[in-house]
Amino acid sequence: MPVTMHASELNADQEDSVFVPLLSPPNSTSQVAIVGSNVCPIESLDYEIFENELFKQDWRSRGKMQIFQYTLMKWLLCFLIGLIVSLVGFCNNLAVENIAGIKFVVTSNMMLESRYGMAFLVFSVSNLILALFASMITAFIAPAAAGSGIPEVKAYLNGVDAPDIFSLRTLVVKIVGSISAVSSSLLVGKAGPMVHTGACIASLLGQGGSKKFGLTWNWLRFFKNDRDRRDLVTCGSAAGIAAAFHAPVGGVLFALEEMASWWRSALLWRSFFTTAVVAIVLRAFIDLCYSGKCGLFGTGGLIMYDVYSETISYDLMDVPAVLALGVIGGLLGSLHNFLLDKVLKIYNLINEKSVAYKICLAWLISIFTSCLLFGLPWLAKCQPCPADTSEACPTIGRSGNYKKFQCPADQFNDLASLIFNTNDDAIRNLFSKGTNDEFQYSSVLIFFVTCFFLSILSYGIVAPAGLFVPVIVTGASYGRFVGMLVGSKSNLNHGLYAVLGAASLLGGSMRMTVSLCVIILELTNNLLLLPLIMVVLLVSKTVADGFNGSIYDLIMKAKGFPYLETHAEPYMRQLSVGDVVRGPLQLFHGIEKVGNIVHVLRTTRHNGFPVIDEPPLSESPILFGDTGGIDASIQFSAGDFAKRGSGNGDKIEDIVLTEEEMEMFIDLHPFTNASPYTVVETMSLAKALMLFREVGLRHLLVIPKLSGRSPVVGILTRHDFMAENILSLHPLLVRSRWKRLRFRFPSLRKLFWGTSGYYLMKH
C-alpha cells in the first residue's frame, strides 16, 4: 500500500508536475493565477488529517488544559475578529462620509456663488488626488489588494492558496485604499473590500498573533493548520458583510452561500457569534453618532435604508410588473457580468504593460467620472421644491437630498440629488417613500445608464473596489424607473420598486438567493416585502443563469484560480481516473538518501510524494513497512511541521546541508501519512471528484486495478479536475453533447435550452 509523504514543511512552491516559472506570461489555465495583476503560482491548502506518527503523538500528548485553551482561543479570536472588523467598518464609514461630505459641501458652496469653473476644478482635482492615492498605494505596495477581494477569499475558502492575499500590507492598503477610492466619487463599493478586510484580519489573527503581538504561548500552534484558518477566514468574511451593511444575519448567510465551500453547523454558530459581536459594537457606535459625536456627516454612514410602512398591500395587478422587473433585472445583470468580464480582459492587457499604465488608467477613469458627475446634472430641468418636506430645500451647507446645483432659489436639481452625491445618499433617495413626484423620467434614466457603465468601467482599476454598492445603486435607479412607468397602476410606491430593482440586479449579477434576500431585508427593515423580493430574486437569477456565471465566478476564472465545483461536469462520468492521471511519478523509498530527497525537492516542485517500501525492506514491492521503533518526537516536535503563515514558508534552497549529511539516509516512515485516501484507477472522475471535493483533499492517490504493476498509478490534484486540463487531454469531449449548454451573449436564440442545460449541472 503506497503512502504519501508531504513536503509542506519544506515548502516546495508548486504541486503540479509541470514546472512553471514564477513569472511566466499570463495564461488563464489553472497552474497560475493573476493576483493583483501579477502572475502567481497556485497552491492548494491542506485540509486532510495528515496521519503520520508525529501527528498521532502530538494529538495524544494534548492535555485537557491545552484543549480548553484551544477552544477558548478560537472563541476569543472570533470575538476579536468581530470587534476589529466592526471598528474598521465604522472608521471606514466615518472617513468616507466626512471626506466625501466636506468635498460636496465645499463644491456646493462654490456653486451657490456661481463659481462653477472653480467648483469643477476643486471637485475633479480632489477626486483625482484621492483616486490616484488609492491606485498608487495599491500598485506599489500591495497589488493583491486591488478589486473586490471576494473572489480571492472565495477561492481561498475552496482551498486555493493564492499568495499574498492575506498579508498585513494587503490589509492596510485595502482599508486605506478603499476609503480613498470610495471618497473619490468613483463608482466603487466598500462591501467587497470589507469582506477581504475581514478575512485578512481573521487570517492574520489566526496565524500571526505570535509574530506581532508576542503571543507565543503553546496553544497558538493549534492554529497552524489550514482547517482552523479556514474557519476563521469564513467568520471574518461574514463579519465583513455584517459590518458593511449592518446586516449580521445576512453576513452569516453570505459567508455560507457565496463564500464557503465546506460548512459545518459548528461553523454556522461561530460565524453567528462573530457577526453578533459586529452587530452589537456597530449598534453602540450608531447610538454614539446619533448623539452627534461623529463629525458633521457621520450619522448616515452606517447604511440602513428604512423603508418600513405599516401596511404594504399588493395584489395580483402588481405581479406582472414584479415579474417583468425580475426578468429585465436578470438580463441586465448577466449583461453587466458579460461586459465587466470583457472590460477586465482589456484592462488586464493595459495593466500588464507597466505600473505607469495602471496609474494612467485610474487617472483617466477618475477624470471621466468627475466630468460625468459634474456635467450630467446640467441636462436636468430644475424642479420646484416640494411644499411639505421635513428637509430643507434646497439643501445648503450639508450633504442632503435636494441639491441646488445650478438651479435658482426654491428649486432643486433632481439629477444632482442622485448623481452629485455619495452612493449611500443616492440609494437612500431612490429607496425613499412619499417621493413619487421628486424625480423626472429623464433624470432617473440618465442616472441608471451612467451608473451601469461607470460601475463596469470603474471596477477594473488598480484600487480596492467593491461591486455591491454600484450594483445596488444601478438596480435601484432601474427599479425606480420601472416604478415610474407603471405609475399609479400599482399599489407599491416608487421607493419599493427601487428596492425590488436593486434586488433584481443583485440577483442577476451575484446569483445569490437567501443571503441577498436577508441582506436586503436587513437594509430596508421591511419584512412585508419579503414574498416579492423572493420572487424577484428567483426570476432574475434563473434568467441570468441562462447566460453566464455569477460575477465572482467570472472574475475567479479570469484570474485563473482553480476553483473546485461541487457538482461534476457530465463528461466526468465518461472518464475514469486513469484517463487523466499523468506520469512519470516521483517516488521515495521508506529509507531514503537525504541527497536524493534534496535533489528531487529542488528540481521537481511537487508537493506530495508516494513513499514505497521495495522488496529488500519488505516482503513484496507493494508494501509499506511499518514505522519501526524510533521515537520521532525526540528529534522533531510537531510544531516544526506546522504550516507556516502564508508567504513565509521555508524554501528548500534555504536549507544548508553538508556533504556528509547529504550522504546519510533518513527514515521517512514517521513523517509519512500512513493512511491516505485512495481511489482505484477505474473509478469515474465524477466519483473521485466527489471524494476529493467533499473531504477537501490536496492529493488523492490512484492505485491500480490489477496488482503487479507499481503500487501507485499517480496522484490527482485539484488541477486534474479542472475543465481546461481535462479538455486539453481529451479534445473530443469539447464537442460532446455533455458539455454545459449556455448561450453566448450575442446570440439569444437558444434561450430555452440554455436554461435547462444549466440546471442539468445542478441536479
Next chain:
Amino acid sequence: MPVTMHASELNADQEDSVFVPLLSPPNSTSQVAIVGSNVCPIESLDYEIFENELFKQDWRSRGKMQIFQYTLMKWLLCFLIGLIVSLVGFCNNLAVENIAGIKFVVTSNMMLESRYGMAFLVFSVSNLILALFASMITAFIAPAAAGSGIPEVKAYLNGVDAPDIFSLRTLVVKIVGSISAVSSSLLVGKAGPMVHTGACIASLLGQGGSKKFGLTWNWLRFFKNDRDRRDLVTCGSAAGIAAAFHAPVGGVLFALEEMASWWRSALLWRSFFTTAVVAIVLRAFIDLCYSGKCGLFGTGGLIMYDVYSETISYDLMDVPAVLALGVIGGLLGSLHNFLLDKVLKIYNLINEKSVAYKICLAWLISIFTSCLLFGLPWLAKCQPCPADTSEACPTIGRSGNYKKFQCPADQFNDLASLIFNTNDDAIRNLFSKGTNDEFQYSSVLIFFVTCFFLSILSYGIVAPAGLFVPVIVTGASYGRFVGMLVGSKSNLNHGLYAVLGAASLLGGSMRMTVSLCVIILELTNNLLLLPLIMVVLLVSKTVADGFNGSIYDLIMKAKGFPYLETHAEPYMRQLSVGDVVRGPLQLFHGIEKVGNIVHVLRTTRHNGFPVIDEPPLSESPILFGDTGGIDASIQFSAGDFAKRGSGNGDKIEDIVLTEEEMEMFIDLHPFTNASPYTVVETMSLAKALMLFREVGLRHLLVIPKLSGRSPVVGILTRHDFMAENILSLHPLLVRSRWKRLRFRFPSLRKLFWGTSGYYLMKH
C-alpha cells in the same frame, strides 16, 4: 481489488451482520429504532454513485430531452410541494382556529350565564373527544405519526431509513391528528407536525406520483434514487416551517441548520424556491381571510406577532437583564430537555404494554390539562378593564384578549386571557406592547409553571405533537415575568422581553442559532431587536450545551436512530478501522451460483457483498476480472434496479426460482459497483468517518495494509461508527479522558469544564 455488489434490488432488510428479529424487545442501541413505539429495523439510504455497467449504460442513453424533463420535473415537484404544503398549513390553521374558537366561545357564553359546571363539562368533554380522536387514529392507523416528526425527518436526511415515516397513512393521520390535538387544548404545537407533513408530501410526490396519479412517464424513474428524494424531503421540511410560521427564509435556514446533513448551494436555491411558493400562496390566503371569508375565527390563524415599534432604544443598562435572560433561558431549556427525555422513557414503558395503555395515557393527560386550564384562572384576582383599549373588554362572543371568566362586568381575568385561550392568542397577548399593566406577577408565574410542565407531559402521548409552540409560549411567559421584575429600570417594554424570553428558551431547548433568529424576526417583524436576539440565543445555547444535547438529538437517541455526526469523537482518533471491523465476511464470486446467492440473501440479511474473482478466473486472488462482453441492458433495464418507494420493496422470499434456475450461474460483474470507495485498515476511525460522512456512504470497504490475505478485510456501515458499538468493543475507552465531558443534571459543580469539554467536540 474487491468490489461490492449491492442487494438493494433484492431488498434484504438489514445491513448489519447481526440478525435481529423484527419484534425484538426494545433496545436503544443502533440496530433498531422505535418508530411510533414499534421496534423497527434500520436501513441506510444509498447516496453513493453506484457505478456498475447498467448504471453507466443508463446514463449514456439519456438524451437531452430526458435531462430537460428531469430538471423540469424537479422544479415542478418543488412547486407542487410548496403549493400543497401551504394549502395544508392554511387548512390546518383555519381548522384549529375555528374548532378551538367555537369551543371557547360556547364555554365562555356559559360562564357568562354563570353555568360554571356545565361550562367545565362542555370544555373538558370536547377536549377529551378531540384528544382521544387524535390518539386513536395515531395508535391504530399510523403509529409513526406520533410526536413531532422532526427527529424522524432529521434522521432520514442523515441517511437513516426508518420505515413507514413517509407513507400516505402517516401523512393523513399527521394532518388530521395534529388539527384535533391542537384544538383539544393540549399544549402541543403544530410546527413539528407541519415539518413532517411537508417532508411526507415531498417524499410521496418524489416516489409515488406514478402510483397514485397515473404519472407513469419515463422521466419519473429519474427520481428512483435516494439523492433526489433527499433533496425533495429537505425542500419539504423547509416548506413545513415556512407554512407553520409564515417564515419563508426561516424555513430554508431551519432545513439547512437543523435538518439537513448534506447541503449544496443548488439545494439552497431549490428550497428557497419552495418556500417562496409557500410565502406567496399564504400571502394570498391571508388577504382572503382579512376580507372575512375564513369563518369567525380565521383571521388570526397565520401566526404573525407584529411587535414593530418605530424606535427601539436600549442602552448598557439593559445588557445585564438580557444576559440574565439568556443564562436562565439556557438553564431552563436544558432542564426542559432533561425532563422531557425522562418523561419519554417512562411513557415508553407504558406505551409498550398495549394500545389501550397508550389511549389511557392520552385520556389522562387531556383530563389533567382541562382541569388545569379551567381551574387555575380561579386563582387570579379580577382586574378592572383598562380605559383606553381598542378591543372590547371583557371580550364577549369571540375569542379575544380580555377574558371575563368568573369576573364581574367591566373586569377581566388576566390569567384566563393567557391560559383559557389558544396558544397563538396567548403568545400574541404576551408579545403585545403597551400592555405593561395588564398582567399580574402571580398570573404570569402560574402560567409559566403550568406551561413548562404541561409541555413536557403532553409531548409523549401518542398523537402528533410539536414542540415549537409550547416552548415559545413557555419562554414568552418567562420573559414577560423577567420584564415585569426589571420593570421601569429598562427601556424595553414587557412585550419585547417576552420575545427575548421565547428566544432564550428556544435556544436553550433546540440549540439553533441563525434559523431561530430569522424565524423570530419573521414572526415579530422587528429587525431593530436583532442584536439582542442574537445575544440571547448565543448565551442560552452556550449555557444549555454544557448540560445536554438538543431536544431533537435526545429524542433521536431515545428512538435509537443511528445518526451520524459530522465530527469524530476524540477516541476515534485512537482507533484504527481494523479495530472495529468485524468478520466473518460473506463474499460472492464474480460468477456465482444462483442457489448460493439466494441462500446467502435468505440467511444473512446483509445488504452489500464484496465480489471477488478467484484465481481460476483471473491472475491472482485479489483481482476483479473485467466485465466481459455481455450487454446487460438486453436482459434488464436500469429501472428494475431503481430504488422502490419506501415500504414496498421486493423481498427475497417473494422471488420464486425453479430448481433448475437455482443450479445456474449468474455473472455478477454487470451489476457490481466496480469502483467502490475503500480505506486501508490502518486508517484511523476518525479519518474514515470523515469520508463516510462527507460523501454519504452506506458501505465502506476496508482493504488490508499487507497483501497476501483476503483482498478485503471487511465492510464498515454506519453502525460501526456509533458510539455504543465502539464502546462495547473497546470498553476501556469509556473511562478514557477523551470522552465527551458534560455534567449530569443533578450535579452542577463542573460547570466550567463541562462547557469547554463540549466545545472540544465542535472545533
